[in-house]
Amino acid sequence: MDPNQRPDDERLSAWLDGELDSAATAEVDAWLREHPEDAARVRLWAADRDALRARLAPLADEPVPEAWHTLVRDGGRSAAPAPAPRRGLPLAWAAGLLLAGGVLGGLVGAGVVWNSPELQVALQARGWARPSPLAWTHRAAMAHAVYAPEVRHPVEVNVAQGSAAEQRAQEEHLARWLSKRLDMPVKLFDLRAHGFELVGGRLLPDAAGPSAQLMYQNSGGQRVTVYLRRPEAGADTAFRYQRDGELGLFYWTEDGFGCALVGNLPKERLLALAEAVYKQVEDGIVRTPDGGASRPDSLQPAGGRPAS
Structure with missing residues (x-):
């Protein structure tokens, strides 16, 4: 392969599944190091694959009907049509066979699974519903899946490097920059009481404008992110929890x-962190680099309380 030629999706999928030889793997490795957009896209494939595998793993152990054995043995031809089974059941077996055969990861990467109405019926019958790509909470989860694993470039503005004065300057720059781009006050929340230090943040696209992501990390290397955006008029303000693949989200909307x-943490730990963020907004408390906290007059308390 020409090192200057972009690997096609089939090659990237083979790389993700560990199907390339060592030389080809090294070439794709080098390409992804220099092309973060492709690397991010492959990580999204992996996130979808792993989430589907986790949900569908029990299907691999279900017995396969004899009619299906016959159908496979005869190459898709059957002397007599099999009785019509219950809607959705053979499709669930098919999904289990795909999973057992290691095919599902490639299908996810190509978008085949969720472009097939029949497989959607089978997966949804098993309790799996793909989040709408239009949902802002799904965008928050995807942004976390893309950037949380990053080692060299997890954030655009890093506030954890340099001297104390340099860190303070970077925090002030990050808050001002994101506030200006989102056209709303962006505060840097203090989660140190829960063992998470601010790493930094970045600007992200949202449906109708920019959004922001703040990243936090604990001493064990676990990361959580806070996704901030301007809500649409009339958006639901309820404090809610949902799962998106392997990730958990607590989300809500305020007036502004x-x-x-x-994060990929137990629900109870995520709830404690979410309540800390909520309380700091409600009480007008913002992070200060010296380890304390301040209460600016410009941030008014928000109404409501999260449900635990």
Whole structure:
């Protein structure tokens, strides 16, 4: 392969599944290091694959009907049509066979699984519903899946490097920059009481304008992100929890912004972090680099309380 030629999707999928030889793997590795957009896209494939595998793993152990064995043995031809089974059941077996055969990851990467109405019926019958790509909470989860694993470039503005004065300057720059781009006050929440330090943040696209992501990390290397955006008029303000693949989200909207805390943590730990963020907004408390906290007059308390 020409090192200057972009690997096609089939090659990227083979790389993701570990099907390339060492030389080809090294070439794709080098390409992805230099092309973060492709690397992010492959990580999204992996996130979808892993989430589907986790949900569908029990199907691999279900017995396959004899009619299906015959159908496979005869190459899709059957002397007599099999009785019509219950709607959705053979499709669930098919999904289990795909999973057992290791095919599902490639299908997810190509978008085949969720472009097939029949497979959608089978998966949804098993309790799996793909989040709408239009939902802002799904965008928050995808942003976390893309950037949380990053080692070299997890954030655009890093506030965890340099001297104390440099960190303070970067925090002030980050808050001002995101506030200006989102056209709303962006505060840097203090989660140190829960063991999470602010790493930094970045600007992201949203449905109708920009959004922001703040990233936090604990001493064990676990990361959570806070996704901030301007909500649509009439948006539901309820404090809610949902799962998106392997990720959990607590999200809510206030008068001037929407907020989602995202992470691969137990629900109870995420709830504690989400309540800390909510309380700091409600009480007008913002992070200060010296380890304390301040209460600016410009941030008014928000109404309502999260449900635990």
